[in-house]
Amino acid sequence: MSWRLSFRCSKFRHVYGKPSTKEHSYDGVPITHSVHDNHYCSANPCFIAVVTECAGGGSFLVLPIHHTGRVDPQHPRVCGHSGRVLDVKWNPFNDHCIASCSEDCTVKIWDIPVCGVQQNLTKARKTLIGHSRRVALIEWHPTAENLLLSSAYDYKVLLWDVSQVGAVLRCPVRVVLMPIYHRYPSDTLLLSVSFNSDGSRLAVTSKDRRVRVLDPRTGKILQVSSSKSHRASKVLYIRGLKMLLSTGSSPWNHRQIVLWDPDDLSEPLYEEDLDGSAGVLFPFYDPDTHMLYLAGKGDGNIRYYELSTEKPYINFLTEHRSLLPQKGLGVMPKRGLDVNACEVFRFYRLIAIKDLVEPLSMIVPRKESGIFQEDLYPMTAGNQAAMTAQEWLLGINRDPVLMSLKPGTRVANPYPETPAEKGLARQLSSLRFQMGPAVGAVTRRDLDFMEECCCCSSLEAFLEEQLAYQDAKYPREVSDLSGWQPDETQIPLWTYCCTPHCCEPAERPPPTSESELLQAFYRQQDEIRGLREQLNHKDVRITQLELEIKNTRNNMRATF
Numbered sequence: 109m110s111w112r113l114s115f116r117c118s119k120f121r122h123v124y125g126k127p128s129t130k131e132h133s134y135d136g137v138p139i140t141h142s143v144h145d146n147h148y149c150s151a152n153p154c155f156i157a158v159v160t161e162c163a164g165g166g167s168f169l170v171l172p173i174h175h176t177g178r179v180d181p182q183h184p185r186v187c188g189h190s191g192r193v194l195d196v197k198w199n200p201f202n203d204h205c206i207a208s209c210s211e212d213c214t215v216k217i218w219d220i221p222v223c224g225v226q227q228n229l230t231k232a233r234k235t236l237i238g239h240s241r242r243v244a245l246i247e248w249h250p251t252a253e254n255l256l257l258s259s260a261y262d263y264k265v266l267l268w269d270v271s272q273v274g275a276v277l278r279c280p281v282r283v284v285l286m287p288i289y290h291r292y293p294s295d296t297l298l299l300s301v302s303f304n305s306d307g308s309r310l311a312v313t314s315k316d317r318r319v320r321v322l323d324p325r326t327g328k329i330l331q332v333s334s335s336k337s338h339r340a341s342k343v344l345y346i347r348g349l350k351m352l353l354s355t356g357s358s359p360w361n362h363r364q365i366v367l368w369d370p371d372d373l374s375e376p377l378y379e380e381d382l383d384g385s386a387g388v389l390f391p392f393y394d395p396d397t398h399m400l401y402l403a404g405k406g407d408g409n410i411r412y413y414e415l416s417t418e419k420p421y422i423n424f425l426t427e428h429r430s431l432l433p434q435k436g437l438g439v440m441p442k443r444g445l446d447v448n449a450c451e452v453f454r455f456y457r458l459i460a461i462k463d464l465v466e467p468l469s470m471i472v473p474r475k476e477s478g479i480f481q482e483d484l485y486p487m488t489a490g491n492q493a494a495m496t497a498q499e500w501l502l503g504i505n506r507d508p509v510l511m512s513l514k515p516g517t518r519v520a521n522p523y524p525e526t527p528a529e530k531g532l533a534r535q536l537s538s539l540r541f542q543m544g545p546a547v548g549a550v551t552r553r554d555l556d557f558m559e560e561c562c563c564c565s566s567l568e569a570f571l572e573e574q575l576a577y578q579d580a581k582y583p584r585e586v587s588d589l590s591g592w593q594p595d596e597t598q599i600p601l602w603t604y605c606c607t608p609h610c611c612e613p614a615e616r617p618p619p620t621s622e623s624e625l626l627q628a629f630y631r632q633q634d635e636i637r638g639l640r641e642q643l644n645h646k647d648v649r650i651t652q653l654e655l656e657i658k659n660t661r662n663n664m665r666a667t668f
Contacts, residue, residue, distance in 0.1 A: 118414055118425065119472070119483070120399055123452070125410065125428030126469045128176075134158070134465035136179045137169060139435060139458050144244060145299070145341070145388045145405060146195045149438030149456050149465070154203040155220060156438065156456060157196045158465055160185065166193035166210050170225050173444070186218055188230045195246050200441070201253050201493045207270075209243035215258050217270050235276045238266050245298060251307045251508050252500035253493035255281075257324070263287045263296040265312075267324060269497045281501060284310070284327040295320065295329075299340075305347040305395075308505045309370065313340045319354050321370050325501070333373040338366050341388050345370070347395040349417055351377065355389035355402070363389055365402065367421050378421045382411075392439055396488050397452055399425075401470075406433045410455070412470070428468065435460040442488045447513050450474050450481055485513040494523055 140148055140159040148159040151173070159168045167187035171179065191211030199205035204220045217234035239260035249255035254271040267282035285296040294315040302311045303324070310324040317339035321331040333340070333354075340354040352368040358381055367378040382389070387406035393399070393415075400413040400422070408430040414423045438456035445451045446469070453470035472484055490511030495504055511519050642649075 118423070120397060120412075120414055120452075121425055122473055123399070123412055123425060123470055124473070126471050127430065127457075128467040128469070130464075132176045133467060134171060134176060134179055135463070136181065137463055137465050138162075138181075139460045139463060139465075140192070141460075142192055142194060144194050146244070146436065147390070147438060148196075148436040149458055150196045150198045150206070151438045151440045151444070151454075151456055152198045152203045153441065153444035155198070155206075155224070156465070157186075157198065157206055158438075158458065159193045159196060162187065165190050166212070168193050168196050168208060170206070170220055172224050175224075184225045184228045186220075186225060186229045188216060188218075188232050189214070191242065194242065194244055197246050197248055200248055200250065200489075201491055203491070207246050207248070207256055209246045209258060209260075211242040213237070213239050213241060213243060213260070215239075215243055215246060215256070215268070217256075233275075234270050236268050236270070236280075237276060237278050238268075238280055239264055245301055247301050247303065249307045249497075249500065250303050250305065250489070251494040251506055252497050253495075255307075255497045255500060257284070257301060257310075259298040259301065261297065263293070265296065265298060265327075269501075271497060281497070282325060282327070284322065284324055300342045302343050302345045304345045304370075306505045306507050307500065309345075311343045311345055311352055311370065313343045313354065313356075317341070317356065319343055319352065319368060319373055321352075321373065325503070331370065331373040333368065333376075335366075335376055338364055338376065338379065340366070342391055344391045344393055346393055346400075346415060349398070349415060351415075351421070353391055353393070353400065355391050361386075363404070365389070365391075365422070378419075380422070390437060392437075392453075392455075394442075394453055396442065396486050397484070399453070401453065401455075403434060403437055403455070405435065408433050410468070428470075430457075432457075432459045432462060432464075432466075434458055441491075442485075442513065443490065443511065445513070447480055447485055447515070448478055450477050450484060452484055480514050482514075487512055487519070490519075492521055 134156070137158055138161045140161045142148070142159070150157045154173055155170050156173055157168055157170050159166075162185070165187060166189035167185040169179070169183065169185050171183075186208070189208065189210040189212050191213075193208055193210050196206060196208045199207070204222065206218050206220060207215060208218065209215045215236040216232035217236070218229065219233050236256075236258065239258065239262050241261040243258055243260040245257075245259040247257045249257070254269055256268045256270055257265065258268065259265045263286065264283070265285040266280040267284055268277060269281045270277070287293070287296065295318070297315040299313045299315065303309070304311070307324070309330075310322045312320050312322060314320065319333040319340050320329055322329055337358060338354070338356055339358075340356040342356070343352060343354045346353055346367075350370065352370045354366050354368065356364055356366070358364050362381040362384050365380050365382065366376045368376055382402075385404060385407065387404040390403045390405065392401040392403070394401075398415045400415055402411045402413070409427050411427045412425040414425055415421060416423070434457040436458040438458075440454040440456070445454055449469070450472045451469045452472055455468040455470075457466045457468055459466055472481075474481060487510040489508035492509040492511075494506035494509050506523060509521050509523065
């Protein structure tokens with residue numbers, strides 16, 4: 109069992125979890141009631157996104173990361189989906205771009221303004237239409253920019269290049285898995301996905317509870333687990349140690365963790381039973397510290413382990429316990445942690461029974477916690493892409509671009525600049541030349557605001573962000589671009605190859621003044637009064653309709 113004492117010397121033996129107070133949490137968030145085994149939360153150094161419960165369609169909440177405390181019930185949301193939202197993921201190379209998937213069979217790409225969502229956001233930058241049933245999983249590629257993987261209940265796994273021209277994309281760049289000859293095998297209905305460090309391999313768990321390793325470019329299955337003593341539900345690549353970890357259950361319904369060799373899934377390297385709870389175990393791995401965190405859905409505790417390449421491969425450290433169960437968890441990237449407090453990991457626990465999102469910091473106790481600890485923060489994956497989507501599709505593999513978490517340290521990108529980056533640099537230089545000193549005054553004022561909201565610390569980064577947001581994301585109206593497809597959400601429903609609820613609802617922005625609120629209230633009262641009158645006269649209306657049907661039948665008989 110994992111409760112054995114570990115006498116192995118480790119600098120992470122005394123890691124403890126520090127939950128935030130209610131003032132530094134996000135209170136009053138209506139967390140979704142969906143029963144899918146997803147995280148429902150995603151975070152980056154600027155924003156946190158949480159899938160929320162709403163009537164009629166689906167939505168999620170995007171809050172600035174420092175916007176803690178009580179959340180306004182009328183806070184604007186991202187509400188462009190017509191079905192329940194099932195998953196959200198931030199782009200690892202753009203802190204203002206987020207992807208969402210929904211029961212309305214679509215995947216949408218959203219651009220979040222620099223100052224946050226100020227009004228209900230209903231228009232997505234991209235709508236990906238390729239699935240005919242609800243989309244359950246999405247995952248960004250770890251090294252190539254603009255590559256997004258989607259998996260749905262139509263037994264299809266698709267790979268999209270969201271940089272393609274068009275507001276509506278129907279053709280993915282790769283079909284990883286799909287039904288063959290109208291057969292729907294259980295191995296194509298995925299429960300979880302995980303890329304390796306350079307994105308050249310994809311590990312998945314399927315409905316048949318087996319672990320598979322695929323080539324995401326061709327969809328070829330390279331390895332399949334054959335162990336009958338483990339039914340896998342979640343899988344994770346252990347980057348840096350060349351191992352796979354899966355969580356699931358044993359034949360006796362005990363929760364298990366299993367380590368695999370990704371090149372040989374015939375026999376597991378390590379297998380351990382944990383407990384008899386029923387909730388799904390979510391694994392999280394930190395490749396910089398080689399620490400593994402296990403958090404169960406519906407549990408209040410989070411276990412920590414340290415992994416190594418030597419047997420027994422996994423060593424239990426301790427656990428964080430809480431009386432409040434978690435429905436899902438979000439994770440902050442390493443570049444958003446507080447290095448001065450020796451914070452090595454941060455969760456965002458979704459506590460549905462309290463409508464609370466609680467940040468939980470994993471801290472290594474040190475005597476001098478105000479200085480940068482070199483041994484705790486090695487070079488880590490940054491927010492720069494190693495290559496473009498086209499380069500990856502041509503067969504190029506590259507490791508992530510590393511960055512240093514030490515304040516004031518910059519690391520050069522070892523890979524050549526992409527054409528898009530060169531063009532952006534030329535735009536920046538021309539902008540500085542044309543606008544002259546006035547740019548400095550404006551950007552200083554905006555930079556102060558950005559330091560409060562998004563933790564930006566350099567003028568050049570802010571200019572790049574503004575140009576990328578204004579020029580690349582919203583260049584012109586869709587109708588002005590030759591080659592762009594029209595907005596197909598206005599096409600009749602029968603043209604869709606999916607369920608009839610794929611059209612977007614016409615949503616109105618919330619009232620901005622008291623008079624508008626009163627007008628909306630009176631309008632709603634009139635509608636309710638009219639509906640009530642119709643309900644009171646339902647018997648008369650039913651009699652009229654029956655008489656009309658009878659007359660129509662008599663006329664048809666007389667005609668024939």
